[in-house]
Amino acid sequence: xxxxxxxxxxxxxxxxxxxxxxxxxxxxxxxxxxxxxxxxxxxxxxxxxxxxxxxxxxxxxxxxxxxxxxxxxxxxxxxxxxxxxxxxxxxxxxxxxxxxxxxxxxxxxxxxxxxxxxxxxxxxxxxxxxxxxxxxxxxxxxxxxxxxxxxxxxxxxxxxxxxxxxxxxxxxxxxxxxxxxxxxxxxxxxxxxxxxxxxxxxxxx
Amino acid sequence: xxxxxxxxxxxxxxxxxxxxxxxxxxxxxxxxxxxxxxxxxxxxxxxxxxxxxxxxxxxxxxxxxxxxxxxxxxxxxxxxxxxxxxxxxxxxxxxxxxxxxxxxxxxxxxxxxxxxxxxxxxxxxxxxxxxxxxxxxxxxxxxxxxxxxxxxxxxxxxxxxxxxxxxxxxxxxxxxxxxxxxxxxxxxxxxxxxxxxxxxxxxxx
Numbered sequence: 001x002x003x004x005x006x007x008x009x010x011x012x013x014x015x016x017x018x019x020x021x022x023x024x025x026x027x028x029x030x031x032x033x034x035x036x037x038x039x040x041x042x043x044x045x046x047x048x049x050x051x052x053x054x055x056x057x058x059x060x061x062x063x064x065x066x067x068x069x070x071x072x073x074x075x076x077x078x079x080x081x082x083x084x085x086x087x088x089x090x091x092x093x094x095x096x097x098x099x100x101x102x103x104x105x106x107x108x109x110x111x112x113x114x115x116x117x118x119x120x121x122x123x124x125x126x127x128x129x130x131x132x133x134x135x136x137x138x139x140x141x142x143x144x145x146x147x148x149x150x151x152x153x154x155x156x157x158x159x160x161x162x163x164x165x166x167x168x169x170x171x172x173x174x175x176x177x178x179x180x181x182x183x184x185x186x187x188x189x190x191x192x193x194x195x196x197x198x199x200x201x202x203x204x205x
Numbered sequence: 206x207x208x209x210x211x212x213x214x215x216x217x218x219x220x221x222x223x224x225x226x227x228x229x230x231x232x233x234x235x236x237x238x239x240x241x242x243x244x245x246x247x248x249x250x251x252x253x254x255x256x257x258x259x260x261x262x263x264x265x266x267x268x269x270x271x272x273x274x275x276x277x278x279x280x281x282x283x284x285x286x287x288x289x290x291x292x293x294x295x296x297x298x299x300x301x302x303x304x305x306x307x308x309x310x311x312x313x314x315x316x317x318x319x320x321x322x323x324x325x326x327x328x329x330x331x332x333x334x335x336x337x338x339x340x341x342x343x344x345x346x347x348x349x350x351x352x353x354x355x356x357x358x359x360x361x362x363x364x365x366x367x368x369x370x371x372x373x374x375x376x377x378x379x380x381x382x383x384x385x386x387x388x389x390x391x392x393x394x395x396x397x398x399x400x401x402x403x404x405x406x407x408x409x410x
Binding site: 029031109112113115116117119120125128129132133156159160163164166167168169170171172174175177178179183184185188189192196199200 | 234236314317318320321322324325330333334337338361364365368369371372373374375376377379380382383384388389390393394397401404405
């Protein structure tokens with residue numbers, strides 16, 4: 001077997017573990033899930049898993065990194081496929097309507113559980129802060145493209161607009177998680193968020 | 206001892222338990238805290254506590270109800286003390302700046318922990334939904350005063366504006382909790398929230 005195939009196999013196994021862990025986390029929540037549950041779900045021996053990950057937490061953070069990379073890919077694809085940066089941003093937010101419909105059966109509850117229960121732990125907290133800051137930098141870069149192309153004339157610093165966008169969206173997620181998409185009025189709340197972003201980014205005509 | 210004094214004493218004891226529980230929850234978090242910790246902090250016998258509360262959860266929900274009643278009192282006091290409903294609303298939101306500065310050492314982390322860990326439990330979830338809906342009704346009533354006085358001409362249904370205000374504020378809280386008030390830019394985010402509410406409620410001149 002050539003080293004290349006072997007690397008591919010390794011990566012395949014790794015993805016298999018991550019997918020299994022995702023199903024387990026969604027089903028049981030972060031705290032309740034154990035490494036044993038993930039081993040069983042993946043249908044591998046415990047020894048195999050240890051070649052890749054030592055703890056449940058390592059699997060979780062790898063899963064989040066994978067998720068963040070996928071999100072980044074969506075950013076780039078949208079920018080490439082839309083005629084304007086605003087259209088890309090609006091499409092991204094419109095797309096979240098669909099995500100919010102399924103929020104209760106996705107990774108969001110797991111993420112909030114990890115955030116809230118890990119909040120008092122210094123090392124977990126550092127990881128969380130870095131993750132938020134990385135997301136903010138990406139979002140600012142995205143908005144900056146709109147400024148560079150002469151499309152946006154932001155009323156406030158881009159860093160602040162990015163933070164407002166992220167926290168307003170986060171609030172909608174939290175409410176949708178608590179109340180369900182219908183009671184939280186998630187769609188209309190997203191429309192208000194889109195209009196708010198428009199008022200902060202686009203020149204009023 | 207007259208029944209009246211006895212009732213007063215009872216209420217005093219109850220408040221004493223709630224205050225002790227609050228300190229314990231803030232120090233340890235919801236899940237980690239036990240009824241025993243609360244008993245010790247209150248400096249009462251276990252038997253005494255059982256006259257008032259059977260479980261940690263009962264104490265927690267009583268604490269939240271007390272908190273909500275206090276918030277309602279603040280609403281009324283602000284409305285009475287301000288010359289306009291908008292001024293009352295703005296003062297309320299400005300006041301939150303101070304609260305956000307201390308968010309990490311207050312009840313907010315405990316609340317989110319209860320929310321996230323209790324989320325899969327049907328009875329806890331019902332309580333959470335009812336609490337959010339009650340808060341929304343209060344907020345709509347508050348905004349309605351502004352409409353009735355001819356001060357507000359809302360661009361959207363008041364129910365939606367109340368939800369947007371609550372979720373946008375919730376998002377700022379979550380980010381402030383994660384990053385600290387400085388990194389989250391909590392003050393400026395609140396200013397943006399205030400300007401957003403102004404644009405949704407006040408007629409543009």
